[in-house]
Amino acid sequence: MKKKVTIQDVANELGMSRNTVSKALNGQKVPEKTRQIILNKAIVMGYKGISLTATNVNILKNKIHILIVTNKPLANLSFFMATVKGMEQYTEGKDVTLFQYMILDSSTMSHDSFNQYLSTNQISGIIGIEIFNDDIIQMILKTELPVTFIDCHRFINQFSGAFDVILMDNFxxxxxxxxxxxxxxxxxxxxxxxxxxxxxxxxxxxxxxxxxxxxxxxxxxxxxxxxxxxxxxxxxxxxxxxxxxxxxxxxxxxxxxxxxxxxxxxxxxxxxxxxxxxxxxxxxxxxxxxxxxxxxxxxxxxPKEQLGQEAIQSVINRILTPGIPSRISYIRTSTLIRNSTK
Incomplete structure (x- = not known):
């Protein structure tokens, strides 16, 4: 069973006192900037006890729609099936809905149909899985929606936009x-x-x-x-x-x-x-x-499921905190010695 997120968990994550976090989550007086930081973190972590005061109801009343963009069917990406499972586990019980959109070839993609899909489904943010094509990356970033890429273009720093990257520790x-x-x-x-x-x-x-x-x-x-x-x-x-x-x-x-x-x-x-x-x-x-x-x-x-959870947290955090700097994050890996080496 998934551990219930507590006020102390949120406080520990932010490096704030439990008292300050408790006040913000219960609608008591704290600086507005501090309140927003605490509310955003609590939502991302899945804290359930937020008071629906006038200061935070607007954040909570809208469902978050996240689009997973791939360049092939997820069923063909065996590695990422576990990653998507991690996303689904994280979003369970939250007002977050996952959608999938597949772009097979940059030469046949339609910017208009992609943007229409985003609009029709009220997409809040995008997770790109193994999107390495320059044109597709540019099309995604031109939407100006919050974006998180799982793995990325070798020279991802040449692109500008509101995006994060989640990588395994490859080195x-x-x-x-x-x-x-x-x-x-x-x-x-x-x-x-x-x-x-x-x-x-x-x-x-x-x-x-x-x-x-x-x-x-x-x-x-x-x-x-x-x-x-x-x-x-x-x-x-x-x-x-x-x-x-x-x-x-x-x-x-x-x-x-x-x-x-x-x-x-x-x-x-x-x-x-x-x-x-x-x-x-x-x-x-x-x-x-x-x-x-x-x-x-x-x-x-x-840790494939953790990769999915980190990606979801990243894009939700970017949705709730517009304008934060782009970042590249690494997830720790571990070696497994088997029989193909001495």
Whole structure:
């Protein structure tokens, strides 16, 4: 059962006294700016005991409609099904409704139909899941609605607007695993995945390169497969062809995500290359398949439901507090050592 949010919880979150928070939530006299900060935080946290005084009724009387924008059906984004579950858990019992809108291709999208959808459904804010296309990002930001992106364009800072970004900690998990392998005498590493595709992939790639550099090793691109992301990384036949093209094989492949790593394991098994004795494989995400592949995949666990909850809290906070600065937030990850590494 979900823990009930108390006045003390709100006070702790804001670093204020319980007495001040209690007064604000019960309609007693406090500075108006302080009241708004407390009310906004209480709503975001799901506190149920707010007094409907004249000072806060306008905030509470309107339902919040949040639009989840994707570029493919959520059913095809296995990682994000758990993320959306986290959103639904957070919004349960609150006056928040989730909608979904899919933009398959920037060349066929219609700004007018998108804006009409926003208007018809009285959308209050937008969560973009894996939206990396420049034109789609610009279209979303031009709505001037509060926006939170889950993962983002590699150069998201070039865009202006009222938005936040929620990311997994992509760097330190990779750093920790690569460091572990280096201490076990592994020196030749390849990266598999398009590191220009998104900020998450790029930070994982940088995690590999910096760990090598810090240990006096050099990243060798000839061990890597970094074709554009539209290439069929999930197809065993294509991956087999790419691995066979490599002039030499590394001692370890660091893969941009688990789906790619699982394809790599299938290929290495097909080539009768021993994992982990000849080549070790590292993934990222800890999707359910990573535990059942043979050998099981060493990976980085990402708390997917928490990611969804953080995204919802972020966009609601931006709805309730217009004009706050944009921010990029990271959620801590953890390493899982399984049988694909020594």
């Amino acid at each position: 330190y998990g990779i750093y920790e695993l690569v460091q572990r392998l280096i201490l076990n005498q592994t020196t030749k590493f390849g990266f598999i995945g398009d590191f220009t595709h998104c900020r998450g992939f790029y930070e994982r790639f940088i995690g590999l390169k910096e760990t090598l550099s810090n240990n006096g090793l050099t990243y060798n691109a000839s061990y890597s497969i970094t074709e554009p992301d539209y290439c069929p990384y999930g197809q065993v036949g294509w991956m087999l062809e790419q691995i066979q093209k490599l002039p030499d094989l590394p001692q370890a492949f660091v893969c941009a995500n688990d789906s790619i790593a699982i394809t790599v394991i299938h290929v290495l098994n097909q080539l009768n290359i021993s994992i982990p004795n000849e080549i070790q494989v590292i993934g990222f995400d800890n999707i359910s398949e990573s535990e059942h592949i043979v050998p099981s995949l060493t990976t980085i666990h990402t």
